[in-house]
Amino acid sequence: MSDTPEVEPEGGIVAELEHMTEAERAAHEAEVAEAVAPDREIAVEVGDTLLELRDVTMRFGGLVAMDSVSFSIKRGEILGLIGPNGAGKTTCFNAMTGVYRPTSGQVLLEDRPLGRAKRHQITHRGIARTFQNIRLFGEMTALENVVVGADARHQTSVVGALLRLPRHHREEREAIDRAMALLEFMGIADRAADKAKNLPYGYQRRLEIARALATEPKLLCLDEPAAGFNPAEKDELMGLIRKIRDDGYTVLLIEHDMRLVMGVTDRIVVLEFGKKIAEGLPAEIRDNPAVIAAYLGVPDEEDTDGAA
Numbered sequence: 001m002s003d004t005p006e007v008e009p010e011g012g013i014v015a016e017l018e019h020m021t022e023a024e025r026a027a028h029e030a031e032v033a034e035a036v037a038p039d040r041e042i043a044v045e046v047g048d049t050l051l052e053l054r055d056v057t058m059r060f061g062g063l064v065a066m067d068s069v070s071f072s073i074k075r076g077e078i079l080g081l082i083g084p085n086g087a088g089k090t091t092c093f094n095a096m097t098g099v100y101r102p103t104s105g106q107v108l109l110e111d112r113p114l115g116r117a118k119r120h121q122i123t124h125r126g127i128a129r130t131f132q133n134i135r136l137f138g139e140m141t142a143l144e145n146v147v148v149g150a151d152a153r154h155q156t157s158v159v160g161a162l163l164r165l166p167r168h169h170r171e172e173r174e175a176i177d178r179a180m181a182l183l184e185f186m187g188i189a190d191r192a193a194d195k196a197k198n199l200p201y202g203y204q205r206r207l208e209i210a211r212a213l214a215t216e217p218k219l220l221c222l223d224e225p226a227a228g229f230n231p232a233e234k235d236e237l238m239g240l241i242r243k244i245r246d247d248g249y250t251v252l253l254i255e256h257d258m259r260l261v262m263g264v265t266d267r268i269v270v271l272e273f274g275k276k277i278a279e280g281l282p283a284e285i286r287d288n289p290a291v292i293a294a295y296l297g298v299p300d301e302e303d304t305d306g307a308a
């Protein structure tokens, strides 16, 4: 982030796409997918535990936002984290990403406790997240926002950047190429050169995801990515989340829209008043009496959407 380059999108990539044959386009899409998931061996180990919460408790004064919560996320899965408002879902993300340190209990990534690791160290270890309220650099272009995300992975030092050493140049070029591939993967490459603040809302949400992916995370945590979306946009987002997983990423999803959650997740963990009340396959969760009771009297998602 010390030396954010002036970033120009690759010459006419979107225009080029329009003139491609079907075969050329398929080959190009495969290239994009390859660029988006550079660490393909992650897919080989699908099923191992990637992240584990062990009896995590999070207190704020007298309020217990998480009460001895335990669950794990397996590599290659899409895990849903649901629960009524105030159940502790975002607190759970915050405890996993170094925003808060658990009052007690442990978060382990690949069997190693996160311990006292700071946010940037946790990003380096492989956890990336988006936020309920969009947090982009509004004055930067879409492409620059993603390049800044990729900066978290750079090897070169500040001195290297200041002296414009060849290694710095190479990394800068690679970061721009990968950022462009990420924008394309998320379907927003046509606005790469626009300032983030001028992008339509749906583009901003997808840009947040592209930026999180730029850090090459082992685990991508999405906090209500469909907030404010209409049904068609939600369907598109479901497709994107599946595509991200199919590219070898593991996804943890907080979402209020039950149709989206049931339609895209492999497993679901349910919180209520800071406690885990259920865990299982979407069909099991849908029929679980404790879950149904937790949601009774809670406004329908159609009413709460857009409020985030």
Ligand SMILES: Nc1ncnc2c1ncn2[C@@H]1O[C@H](COP(=O)(O)OP(=O)(O)OP(=O)(O)O)[C@@H](O)[C@H]1O
Binding pocket: 060, 063, 064, 065, 083, 084, 085, 086, 087, 088, 089, 090, 091, 092
């Ligand atoms: N920094 C904080 N200080 C005090 N209380 C907090 C803090 N962060 C969260 N809480 C409280 O912890 C509880 C859980 O909040 P959290 O935001 O995790 O719920 P949530 O399940 O994400 O809710 P929503 O669906 O509304 O986003 C709430 O009662 C909230 O007020």
